[in-house]
Amino acid sequence: MPQAPPTHVFRWDLDKTYLRTDFDSFRDLVKSAFEKAIDKRAVPGAPALLRALKQAGGATHRVCIISGSPEQMRAVLAAKLKIDGVEFDELVLKDNLGNLMRGRFRALRAQVPYKLPALLASRVALMKAGGEAANETLFGDDAESDALIYSLYADLTAGRLTRRDMIEILDAAEAYDDQRETTLALCQELSAGARDRDVVQRILIHLDRRSPTGGFDRFGGRLVPIFNYFQAALLLHSDRLLAAADVIGVAREMLASGEYTLAQLANSLQDLLRRGHLRRDVASRLALEAQEIVTAHRKEWADLPSTEEIAWSFATRVRALGEQEIPPAPPSKPLDYPKLIQEERRK
Amino acid sequence: MFRIAVDAMGGDRAPDEVVRGAADASLASKNVELILVGDAQRLGRLLAEHRHDAEVLSIQHASEVVAMDAKPAEALAAKPDASITVAAKLVAGGEADALVSAGNTGAGVLACSQHFKKIAGVRRAALAAVYPTEMRRGEKDDPFSLILDVGATLDVTPDDLVSFALMGAAYASRISKNPRPRVALLSNGSEAGKGPKEIVEAHQLLLRHTGLNFIGNVEGVDIPRGTADVVVCGGFVGNIVVKMLEGVSETILGLARYAYKEKLLWRAALGMLSGGINRLKALTDWQEYGGAPLLGFDKPFIKAHGRSGARAVANAIRVTHKALESGLVGEIQRGVAEFHQRRDAAA
Numbered sequence: 001m002p003q004a005p006p007t008h009v010f011r012w013d014l015d016k017t018y019l020r021t022d023f024d025s026f027r028d029l030v031k032s033a034f035e036k037a038i039d040k041r042a043v044p045g046a047p048a049l050l051r052a053l054k055q056a057g058g059a060t061h062r063v064c065i066i067s068g069s070p071e072q073m074r075a076v077l078a079a080k081l082k083i084d085g086v087e088f089d090e091l092v093l094k095d096n097l098g099n100l101m102r103g104r105f106r107a108l109r110a111q112v113p114y115k116l117p118a119l120l121a122s123r124v125a126l127m128k129a130g131g132e133a134a135n136e137t138l139f140g141d142d143a144e145s146d147a148l149i150y151s152l153y154a155d156l157t158a159g160r161l162t163r164r165d166m167i168e169i170l171d172a173a174e175a176y177d178d179q180r181e182t183t184l185a186l187c188q189e190l191s192a193g194a195r196d197r198d199v200v201q202r203i204l205i206h207l208d209r210r211s212p213t214g215g216f217d218r219f220g221g222r223l224v225p226i227f228n229y230f231q232a233a234l235l236l237h238s239d240r241l242l243a244a245a246d247v248i249g250v251a252r253e254m255l256a257s258g259e260y261t262l263a264q265l266a267n268s269l270q271d272l273l274r275r276g277h278l279r280r281d282v283a284s285r286l287a288l289e290a291q292e293i294v295t296a297h298r299k300e301w302a303d304l305p306s307t308e309e310i311a312w313s314f315a316t317r318v319r320a321l322g323e324q325e326i327p328p329a330p331p332s333k334p335l336d337y338p339k340l341i342q343e344e345r346r347k
Numbered sequence: 348m349f350r351i352a353v354d355a356m357g358g359d360r361a362p363d364e365v366v367r368g369a370a371d372a373s374l375a376s377k378n379v380e381l382i383l384v385g386d387a388q389r390l391g392r393l394l395a396e397h398r399h400d401a402e403v404l405s406i407q408h409a410s411e412v413v414a415m416d417a418k419p420a421e422a423l424a425a426k427p428d429a430s431i432t433v434a435a436k437l438v439a440g441g442e443a444d445a446l447v448s449a450g451n452t453g454a455g456v457l458a459c460s461q462h463f464k465k466i467a468g469v470r471r472a473a474l475a476a477v478y479p480t481e482m483r484r485g486e487k488d489d490p491f492s493l494i495l496d497v498g499a500t501l502d503v504t505p506d507d508l509v510s511f512a513l514m515g516a517a518y519a520s521r522i523s524k525n526p527r528p529r530v531a532l533l534s535n536g537s538e539a540g541k542g543p544k545e546i547v548e549a550h551q552l553l554l555r556h557t558g559l560n561f562i563g564n565v566e567g568v569d570i571p572r573g574t575a576d577v578v579v580c581g582g583f584v585g586n587i588v589v590k591m592l593e594g595v596s597e598t599i600l601g602l603a604r605y606a607y608k609e610k611l612l613w614r615a616a617l618g619m620l621s622g623g624i625n626r627l628k629a630l631t632d633w634q635e636y637g638g639a640p641l642l643g644f645d646k647p648f649i650k651a652h653g654r655s656g657a658r659a660v661a662n663a664i665r666v667t668h669k670a671l672e673s674g675l676v677g678e679i680q681r682g683v684a685e686f687h688q689r690r691d692a693a694a
Contacts, residue, residue, distance in 0.1 A: 209398075210374060210398045210399065210400055211398060212395060212396055212397055212398055212399075213394075213395045213401075214392075214395035214396045217395075227400065227401045227402055228402060259377075260402070261348060263348065263350075263380055264380075264402040264403060266405075267380070267401060267402055267403065267404060267405045268401060268402055270405050270406065271401035271404075271405075274387060274388075274391040274406060275391065275395070316442070317405055320382075320387075320405060320406060320407040320408060321387050321406065321408055322387055322408030322410070324387055324388055324408065326388075327388075
């Protein structure tokens with residue numbers, strides 16, 4: 001039987017997005033490089049979310065991981081994902097050793113000339129495999145330039161950037177000649193098969209550093225900074241990519257980690273509402289559905305707080321915002337990428 | 348986990364600095380949940396500008412504000428949805444455990460007396476202030492003493508003064524980690540018979556019916572020396588004392604500024620002393636010690652200085668957390684109950 005074409009692609013970064021990685025010091029970097037798969041820790045809720053996303057669509061949902069971790073860590077990272085029960089379709093890692101051998105030191109740190117062609121190559125391959133209709137959701141973090149790269153990729157796939165724009169952007173990103181040629185060639189292939197539409201539906205940026213959410217406003221409402229994966233699950237539920245039971249699954253994993261309380265999850269819901277990324281009616285509908293599901297599974301899910309407690313916590317936080325109209329998230333505006341790249345470099 | 352309601356609209360620099368202080372405090376501890384009370388949209392916009400942890404922070408909408416110069420009783424009656432009232436109600440209703448405000452002091456005290464319960468055996472509440480002294484105390488070599496009441500109760504009885512002494516001693520032992528604080532009554536002479544009738548009677552009660560480390564009466568000159576760790580007086584006297592201490596320190600700074608401008612030699616001398624002056628300034632910086640506790644209610648209320656900036660607000664939240672964690676209210680309840688038992692037994 002022929003396989004159904006992919007309908008949705010979930011692209012994930014690893015460090016600080018899926019994995020809890022500390023590489024703020026050289027010591028941390030070395031420790032992270034030599035850590036065993038069993039010792040690596042995932043961000044609470046991320047494994048449950050990834051599992052649910054894959055299960056929700058079966059073969060039509062693709063999980064593609066593009067990370068700045070070195071190629072030499074492939075076995076460890078794949079083993080960690082296996083331990084967490086996460087299935088993936090693609091795992092792209094950075095050829096840091098190759099760059100080092102060729103004396104390309106700029107490439108060791110640069111993100112745009114590495115991640116952008118990797119994303120484009122994956123998209124082009126998907127289109128060739130009959131997946132041109134697939135939409136995408138991208139997951140990154142605030143430690144590197146994920147917000148910028150993902151927005152750039154979203155605008156490229158939507159056909160909003162010209163070859164001339166791309167040359168300027170790659171100049172600003174200080175891409176090596178071969179990186180520039182590859183990227184421009186991929187852009188060409190992409191535009192040949194693209195229909196002018198937004199394939200990237202959402203960009204979710206995990207606030208590992210707790211960067212101010214307002215700093216991401218310039219990327220428009222398509223990009224949502226998230227404090228945790230319960231917020232991601234809520235947003236994906238409102239995008240009709242996850243069922244209410246999956247949202248509960250993510251919440252359960254977070255509560256079971258011992259790092260989260262019911263109140264913290266309720267605060268996370270309120271945060272999305274007041275930033276205008278989640279509508280009240282969606283939250284209310286989910287609350288009703290969740291209540292029914294929790295009641296039905298009460299015996300299996302003895303670890304969860306009582307239904308009344310859950311309902312009270314969430315309803316209180318929603319009510320607390322009063323009757324004021326919550327402004328919707330701002331629409332995406334054209335971005336000055338060369339300027340943004342220079343700003344990122346100055347940081 | 349403790350929950351602290353923060354009156355985000357109260358204070359000369361509110362809501363901007365209060366929100367910034369709360370945002371900082373949210374990053375400092377995962378064990379405290381903060382509820383910012385005030386205009387939800389405005390607070391949300393301000394929060395977005397600062398690094399914060401939305402998992403431990405929520406907003407409770409309140410549409411009205413009591414101005415710093417408003418008459419407390421009139422303002423609270425006219426504005427039922429004032430942020431201080433809503434915050435006090437949250438605490439009274441069990442949705443929060445303690446209250447912090449940098450707003451109108453009178454309105455804060457009145458809101459607490461309208462909504463909080465008094466501790467059994469305490470007739471009137473006392474507002475306590477910390478002030479820098481020559482002598483140090485406690486396990487942290489604390490350079491601050493406590494004086495109470497500084498304005499909550501103008502007419503006091505001997506019983507009120509005993510309650511204040513017990514509450515002040517509980518605060519010193521729990522918050523300043525001073526296991527056996529020296530407690531004194533403020534009078535116009537050190538002899539037991541000196542002072543107004545209520546002081547003389549309170550002296551006898553403290554000696555006979557409490558287990559406090561009561562060192563007798565102290566005079567005004569003993570306050571900055573730090574002869575006592577807890578100085579007890581009525582609100583009328585206490586308010587004059589703290590305002591005078593503040594006035595004296597402002598005058599000294601003013602004189603130093605004058606000297607700096609007036610003569611080159613004085614400027615040079617002040618320059619040489621600047622290291623010491625800065626240390627002294629840091630030591631006596633009111634923004635560091637986090638505000639004045641209102642004692643006598645079943646829930647803690649910390650009144651931050653009206654001019655509080657983000658640092659002072661964050662410190663007020665830190666002290667409030669300490670009050671909750673250390674079981675301050677329980678310690679006061681025990682002390683007051685013990686006094687009444689001893690006195691009844693003696694009768």
